[in-house]
Amino acid sequence: MAFLILDKLTKLYGETAAVDALSLAVEKGEFVSILGPSGCGKTTTLQMIAGFVEPSAGRIMLDGADLLAVRPSRRGLGIVFQSYALFPHMTVAENVAFGLEMQGVPRAERLQRVSEALALVGLEAFAGRFPRKMSGGQQQRIALARALVIRPRVLLLDEPLSNLDAKLREEMQVELRQIQRSVGITTLLVTHDQAEAMALSDRVVVMNKGRAEQIAQADEAYDRPASGFVASFLGKTNVLTGIARVQGGRVTLAIGAAVWNLEAPAEAGPTTVSVRPERISFAPAGGLEGVVRARIFHGSQWLLQIETPAGRVSVIRQNNGERLPQEGERVGLTWRVEDMRLAPGEGAAT
């Protein structure tokens, strides 16, 4: 049996469901991200687990016991808040020690565990400072140390990195993942940042309008999105419309002048497919023809925008020294049939 189980968890605000029958099973030690746009119900879900919001229906089980029957202050969860929510009138060490004090941990052990927690996040030298005097990244670490020091059963992270600048965010992602691995703690992360969710977690839950659209490993959800929403929310994608023809058991799909042989049965007529920009390459001859309209340099890669009869197509190429077409150049685009997904929500094309 899984360690943390959400069973048809529902929260209604009036008539609208902020969270609609969400079911999720998290294994012990697993890192799961709940990912979605703002207002999708991900934060409400976290708050129901934490006990700050009362569910309208459904159950939450932690380690085989009903979590909803436990008061929020007795749930033993470590929470890192988006605003960090540090106690401004306490020093760093007092902040971290607070949870242990509430548990009645004796003073000597408390000091020992506080310094261990601060060492874990690399802030031993700042124990006597006040949080206000520290940078966003340091405050973030204090919040993490404060949540971990009580040895929580589950770590809940509510958009913990969204207030940091891009470079620091990347560093903290690596550090967070390392700390989570070394402590081995079951972790639930709520975020709207798909890159963060994919970088950190074992599995992602993609939420939209209170429902889980897909629960899968990050690469699985990226490569085989269960719905059009997942495809467009996780990374960039090109949505193209072609014409499918069925001739004697063979199905072909024509986009512009280019034709693919589909192996899966499809209805004849206009068909929408999605292709990831990094799966598209330049064909020496033939393919979907178009004109390069823009070249955008991203350091490790190039983003090219190509005007084709089927619409504007984004292409991402590695900056590996290979020659790339200039703006205004005519090019042919091609991709493998298995890189193409019938969209939306049609499943695999192959």
Added chain:
Amino acid sequence: MSARGAPRGRLVPYLLSAPAMLLFAALLLAPLLATALLSLHSFNLYKGIQNVYRLDNYTDIFTDVYFYEIFARTFRLALLVSLISILVGAPEAYILNRMRAPWRGIFLLVALGPLLISVVSRTLGWALLFGSTGLVNQGLLASGLIGAPLQFMYTETGVVIALTHVLVPFMVISVWATLQRLDPQVEHAAVSLGAGTWAVMRRIVLPQVMPGILAGSIIVFALAASAFATPAIIGGRRLKVASTLAYDEFLNTLNWPLGAAIAVLLLVANLAIIVGCNRLIERRYQEAFG
């Protein structure tokens, strides 16, 4: 080229603040200075005010137990009113802050209500309520809780109740302003770390609103110590405080220099207490909240 370097540019801030400075000097500094000078003159029942500069009035005040008692009463009342305002106002502000619209706005208006009523009608209202035939006493007598009317009028209790009523809003506003700056997630964080309601209040909320409570206390104390209308009407002629004493010296005894000396002493004592408290607050909270 910069405006700061040009002589005209440097003058601009002074010119802009000149009207306010002029008003300040003419309406506050000049009368204060005149009062201070007046307090050094002497007074004779037959010859009136004598244009001399002596400290006679001050030595009179400091050597007479009568004055000592009145000043002690003034600051005892102010202290009591401040303490009760903390006990009533701080929880009131916390509850108000927790309310939802539209109740929050409505109850804030109710809480600030005393400030919207003229001091005279409010105090006369209290006098009607407190009198030996007033509503409070009639109600208590009718319910059989007391045998004889309670004495509120012309007592310190009455003055403290009436002053607290009008000054609590200042405490509420001050604490409210501090509460507005608190991150509501901080309380959640404390709960998630195992703190119960009482621990959250005592360890998390109270220390954070302490600057607001102290700032409110300074305002309430200063206003209570220098209040005039409420102690004059509820306290009457017998239960004097410093401000009503100064008033009586000016208008009844016509001993203006003595009245001025009392007013100056009240101002100095008030200033000393307020500045002292302020220093204390700044030193205590600068590190965490500065």
